[in-house]
Amino acid sequence: MKLTIASETFQHTGSFKFRAAFQVAKNVPQSNVIAASSGNFGQALAFACRIFGKKCTVVMPDTSAKVKVDAVRNFGGIVDLIDVSQISREARVAQLAAEDPDAYISSAFDDAWVIAGNATLGTEILEHFSDLEAIVAPVGGGGLTSGLVLATHEDNRNVRVIAAEPLAGNDAARSFRAGKLETNESEPKTIADGARTRSLGKLNWDVLHGHDGLNSVIEVPDSQIIETVRTLFLKLNLKVEPTGALAVAAVLNNQELFMTGRPVCCVVSGGNVDPAVYAKILTDL
Numbered sequence: 665m666k667l668t669i670a671s672e673t674f675q676h677t678g679s680f681k682f683r684a685a686f687q688v689a690k691n692v693p694q695s696n697v698i699a700a701s702s703g704n705f706g707q708a709l710a711f712a713c714r715i716f717g718k719k720c721t722v723v724m725p726d727t728s729a730k731v732k733v734d735a736v737r738n739f740g741g742i743v744d745l746i747d748v749s750q751i752s753r754e755a756r757v758a759q760l761a762a763e764d765p766d767a768y769i770s771s772a773f774d775d776a777w778v779i780a781g782n783a784t785l786g787t788e789i790l791e792h793f794s795d796l797e798a799i800v801a802p803v804g805g806g807g808l809t810s811g812l813v814l815a816t817h818e819d820n821r822n823v824r825v826i827a828a829e830p831l832a833g834n835d836a837a838r839s840f841r842a843g844k845l846e847t848n849e850s851e852p853k854t855i856a857d858g859a860r861t862r863s864l865g866k867l868n869w870d871v872l873h874g875h876d877g878l879n880s881v882i883e884v885p886d887s888q889i890i891e892t893v894r895t896l897f898l899k900l901n902l903k904v905e906p907t908g909a910l911a912v913a914a915v916l917n918n919q920e921l922f923m924t925g926r927p928v929c930c931v932v933s934g935g936n937v938d939p940a941v942y943a944k945i946l947t948d949l
Contacts (some may be wrong), residue, residue: 665915665919665922665923665925665928665930666927666928666933667912667927667930668793668916668927668928668930669895669900669902669912669929669930669932669944670770670788670789670801670877670929670930670931671904671932671935672785672786672930672931672932672933672934673702673902673903673904673908673932673934673935674709674935675934676708676737677704677707677708677711677735677936678704678707678735678934678935678936679701679704679708679858679905679908679933679935680785680808680931680933680934680938681704681705681707681708681709681772681934681936682708682711682712682784683781683782683784683785683918684705684707684708684772684775684777684778684779684780684781684782684807684811685705685708685778685780685781685941686712686715686781687713687777687778687780687781688709688712688770688777688778688781688857689709689713689715689716689720689770690712690716690774691713691777692768692777693743693768694718694766694767694768694769694789695717695718695719696718696719696720696721696764696766696767696768697709697713697718697719697720697721697767697768697769697770697776697920698721698723698757698760698761698764698767698768698769698770699720699721699722699723699757699769699770699771699865700722700723700724700753700754700756700757700772701722701723701724701728701736701770701772701798702724702725702728702732702857702858702860703715703724703728703733703736703857703858703936704732704733704858704936705772705936706722706724706736706741706743706772706934707722707732707735707736707739707741707936709722709734709741709770710722710735710737710740710741711739711740713740713741714739714740714795718744719742720740720741721741721744721760721767722736722741722742722743722744723744723746723747723753723756723757723760724736724743724744724746725745725746725747725748725851725860725944726745726746726747726748727748727857728745728857729857729936729937729938729941730755730937730938731913731936731937731939732936733745735789735936737823739886744756744760748850748851749850751859752862757769770856771804771805771807771809771865772807773804773806773810773861773864773865773868774801774805774806774807774864774866774867774868775807775867775895776867778807779807779810779811779814779868779871780814781811782807782808782810782811782812783811783812783814783815783818784811784815785808785811785812785815785931786799786811786812786813786814786815786816786819786825787815787818787819789812789815789873789929789931790815790816790819790823792811793927793929795824795926795927796805796821796926796927796928796929797823797824797888797922797924797926797927797928798823798824798825798826798879798922798928798929799812799823799824799825799829799928799929799931800814800828800882800915800929800930800931800944801825801828801860801911801913801930801931801933802827802828802856802858802907802910802911802931803827803828803829803836803837803859803864803881803910804833804856804858804859804860804861804907805861805863805864805865805868806827806836806864806865806868806869806871806872807865808869808931808933809825809827809872809878810865810867810868810871810872811869811878811926812825812931813825813871813872813876813878814871816898817876819851819893819933824879824880825877825878825879826878826879826880826881826882826914826916826921827872827878827880827881827882828880828881828884828910828911828913828914829859829882829883829884829910830855830856830859830883830885830886830889830910831854831858831879831883831885831886832852832853832854832868832882832885832886833848833851833853833854833859833860833861834881835847835848835861835862835863835864835881836864836872836881837881837883839863839864839869839873840873840878840880840881843873845863845864845866845869847862847863847865848861848862848863850862854857854886854889855886855889855890855941856886856889856904856906856907856908856909856910857905857906857907858905858906858907858908858933858934859907859910864889871879880921882914882918882921884910884913884914884917886906888913888916888917889906889909889910889913890906890911890945891913892904892909892916893905893906893909893942893945893946894914894945894946895916896912896932897946902932902935903935904934904935904937905934905935905936905937905942905944906933906945907933907934908932908933908934908935908936909932910933911930911931911932911933912932914928914930915928915930928947
């Protein structure tokens, strides 16, 4: 197996989310944008809105990594911290939207501009390969994998798109097994904070479950995610957040699924990890 890594850790704001956030901030006419995020989309949206002179409010769980909360504020965004056991992200966004009916409500994944922005990554990956077997990427709400699927459709080659999902929050895998959209009862308790979504977005489900959509979903235990974060640091000197390690973890622990000898590209989606969490992962052997 030929394994290639497409690392978005060096993207603006440290993750692939800037691709989506830029499209939102650039294309919507509203001057105020409200979104919910664990952090990566929030800081990307705050930065993109600053570029286009727009106001940005991000609803974040109070368990979000401090480095991500600080980043949203440093990019000029307003952070609205909530206890998700008391109120959901969606409910809090709805409250804020009621206060400003003219605001644009952007989902971090269930948004056409978001999907279009993420598709640019797929296009770039496909430009580098003539014989690619598969693109493997993390899945939470499905914005990234939806964009990758659309990019492969445009390319018109037989390239599989495979999702890597935390076992502790496996709503996407359950949805594909059931043939209908499944929802987690509460936010998943996984170290992969970027994948702590309750379900795939409706737009994303239509893309991923449609004809020639997502090929499969690989469920990854937190123990394998943690081990892969260490491996990427020790072997490649690459700092990766737990969600960003999902795809590599899925491939390394399921190599029998990739036996054609053609290249497999793993998307490392971001590197924004709280220093204390990262240090614990690296040293708690």
